Amino acid sequence: MTTPIKRQQSDERLSKIVEYGNLVFIAGTVADNRGPSDSCKAQTEEVLKKIDGLLAAAGTNKSRLLSANVWISDIREKDQMDAAWKAWVDPNNKPARACQETGLATRDTRVEIMVVAAKP
Amino acid sequence: MTTPIKRQQSDERLSKIVEYGNLVFIAGTVADNRGPSDSCKAQTEEVLKKIDGLLAAAGTNKSRLLSANVWISDIREKDQMDAAWKAWVDPNNKPARACQETGLATRDTRVEIMVVAAKP
Amino acid sequence: MTTPIKRQQSDERLSKIVEYGNLVFIAGTVADNRGPSDSCKAQTEEVLKKIDGLLAAAGTNKSRLLSANVWISDIREKDQMDAAWKAWVDPNNKPARACQETGLATRDTRVEIMVVAAKP
Secondary structure, rough: OOEEEEEEOOOOOOOOEEEEEEEEEEEEEEOOOOOOOOOOHHHHHHHHHHHHHHHOOOOOHHEEEEEEEEOOOOOHHHHHHHHHHHHHHOOOOEEEEEEEEOEEOOOOOOOEEEHHHHHH | OOOOOOEEEEEEOOEEEEEEEEEEEEEOOOOOOOOOOOHHHHHHHHHHHHHHHHHHOOOOOOEEEEEEEEEEEEHHHHHHHHHHHHHHOOOOOOEEEEEEEEEOOOOOOOEEEEEEOOOO | OOOEEEEEOOOOOOEEEEEEEEEEEEEEEEOOOOOHHHHOHHHHHHHHHHHHHHHOOOOOOOHHHHEEEEEEHHHHHHHHHHHHHHHHHHOOOOOOEEEEEEEEEOOOEEEEEEEEEEOO
């Protein structure tokens, strides 16, 4: 029998949440608040809060993260991203992670994060 | 019993198709036509056509996409990539997706796409 | 019953190894030796040796790789990365792979590799 794929919060390009069996794929997530005063740390905090909501909508949470990809627009701001990340990540359940400096969708986007998680 | 891994279209570096159980991993795919007149939109159209073929060779199709990573060489051309993407993606079955601006393997490569899908 | 997630070699940010069922997620891996004389080829060799160790700690090996993401700091050094990669990869069991040029965590890091594998 074909395992169904459940998609939530789809727009014209992508689904923010894709569930396949117990695997959950969350789309690359960026902050809505991206003004000059929204630092990389602040944007990361907003992104991680959004990811909490997306994981919850899939019936899981950050303690079930498997892997994370982080992209930041300026590697000199990696410490800011890491500060927000370390304050957020479940201390007993950290995912595999990688981080690179890349261009992002808009010039005021300082961080984008994409995660894969498992359902309980 | 060990679940076998099926690999297709391998060259000296990679396999274009890797099947593990019902999961299908497709390698980063670029266009063959990369001349000065091959726009980001045209290259994306060629890449997506190639991905259709690779998914078919794995016994699946774009309606079973789980996630996609898109890399483009010039973020100002993201609208071109998105136009080709939106014309292609199954309107009822959109994957999680992320997109960044990075350097690509050759200077005339404007887009690279890597996807994970499920078999029916 | 919830499938347990096994995490190994966790630091304050991430786990280098995450096992979920028979899937193994390895964190983005960089070389420790990153001096001026440590070429992209040498750094890639060190990274791949580290990945061998991480896969072994998860009870698997490079013949069970599903996918790989490679990031290098200078695309002109891709041939060096590929030379080390081709000497290492199991000739009968090559993963899906993608490679981009991005900024990396430190300015002396020339290559980062993140892989997904299956356990036997």
